[in-house]
Amino acid sequence: MKRVTKAVLPVAGFGTRVLPATKAVPKEMLTIVDRPALQYVVDEAIEAGIEHFVFVTARGKGSIEDYFDSAYELEDSLQRKGKTAIYDDLKAKQPLEGTMSFIRQQQAKGLGHAVWCARDVIGDEPFAVLLPDVLIQSKKSCLAQMIEAYNEIGGNIIAVDSVPEDRVSDYGVIKPKAGEDFRSKKIIAMEGMVEKPAVSEAPSNLKITGRYILQPELMGLLKDQAAGAGGEIQLTDAMARLMETQDFHAFAYEGQDYDCGSKLGYFEAVMAYARTHGDIGEGARALIRQSAKLG
Numbered sequence: 001m002k003r004v005t006k007a008v009l010p011v012a013g014f015g016t017r018v019l020p021a022t023k024a025v026p027k028e029m030l031t032i033v034d035r036p037a038l039q040y041v042v043d044e045a046i047e048a049g050i051e052h053f054v055f056v057t058a059r060g061k062g063s064i065e066d067y068f069d070s071a072y073e074l075e076d077s078l079q080r081k082g083k084t085a086i087y088d089d090l091k092a093k094q095p096l097e098g099t100m101s102f103i104r105q106q107q108a109k110g111l112g113h114a115v116w117c118a119r120d121v122i123g124d125e126p127f128a129v130l131l132p133d134v135l136i137q138s139k140k141s142c143l144a145q146m147i148e149a150y151n152e153i154g155g156n157i158i159a160v161d162s163v164p165e166d167r168v169s170d171y172g173v174i175k176p177k178a179g180e181d182f183r184s185k186k187i188i189a190m191e192g193m194v195e196k197p198a199v200s201e202a203p204s205n206l207k208i209t210g211r212y213i214l215q216p217e218l219m220g221l222l223k224d225q226a227a228g229a230g231g232e233i234q235l236t237d238a239m240a241r242l243m244e245t246q247d248f249h250a251f252a253y254e255g256q257d258y259d260c261g262s263k264l265g266y267f268e269a270v271m272a273y274a275r276t277h278g279d280i281g282e283g284a285r286a287l288i289r290q291s292a293k294l295g
């Protein structure tokens with residue numbers, strides 16, 4: 001079985017739910033405490049053993065590429081001023097040259113199309129997809145938990161979590177195989193999935209969270225995938241087709257997810273990461289307690 005060493009991060013979206021900030025700043029670059037949201041997702045993937053990142057970007061997203069590049073003038077200035085700790089910290093986060101690819105999605109045709117744009121770099125290997133809108137705070141990185149499971153069972157694995165029934169139409173929703181019970185098992189077999197179903201038609205209340213381990217055959221299906229929900233080429237629709245010939249499992253990860261593509265979700269993420277931050281955690285917790293008293 002081939003190891004999972006590559007990850008696709010679709011970062012081409014407009015971020016319309018957090019306008020006007022995203023008019024000039026990609027939503028993936030919005031700051032959560034002291035780093036862009038995207039850095040948390042990259043860290044999650046590095047902890048899982050990912051060695052190559054494929055960012056599917058778009059016009060106006062150049063700051064993402066700059067962020068992962070070395071910043072010569074800044075580094076030189078920090079060194080000359082003796083700010084060694086800050087310099088070391090910056091360099092520690094600097095990815096090795098050649099480990100990141102940036103591919104432009106030329107038309108906003110949907111998530112499935114964005115993933116397909118990465119096909120030449122992925123080649124004939126299983127790969128991870130991480131949707132950077134979603135941050136997952138956990139002891140062990142969510143993708144690392146999934147890769148552990150993958151190394152035992154192979155196939156395709158999707159992170160899922162339960163949502164209140166009236167929220168299912170915001171997500172991709174899975175259909176567990178008959179007899180599989182998520183309350184007693186961490187990994188269950190699936191037999192279907194549907195993107196943004198009407199509440200009355202949802203096959204369960206288990207949403208797709210935005211972390212996937214997929215087999216390369218998916219790329220062939222994405223190539224001719226027809227537009228689905230919202231008139232977009234959906235990853236979920238192509239996965240549902242792949243399920244006819246390959247195993248898919250739903251995985252219950254340990255951790256808390258935050259939807260940073262929405263204003264409230266972003267605010268919640270900032271609070272959660274501030275509370276547990278090494279430098280400002282204590283101060284942040286005190287401020288949150290104080291503001292709770294104000295009501």
Ligand code: G1P
Pocket residue numbers: 111131133134170171172173195207208209210234235236
């Ligand atoms: C995407 C996926 C959906 C998934 C969601 C998770 O939807 O298409 O299946 O449940 O991310 O956040 P989007 O939020 O991009 O509309």
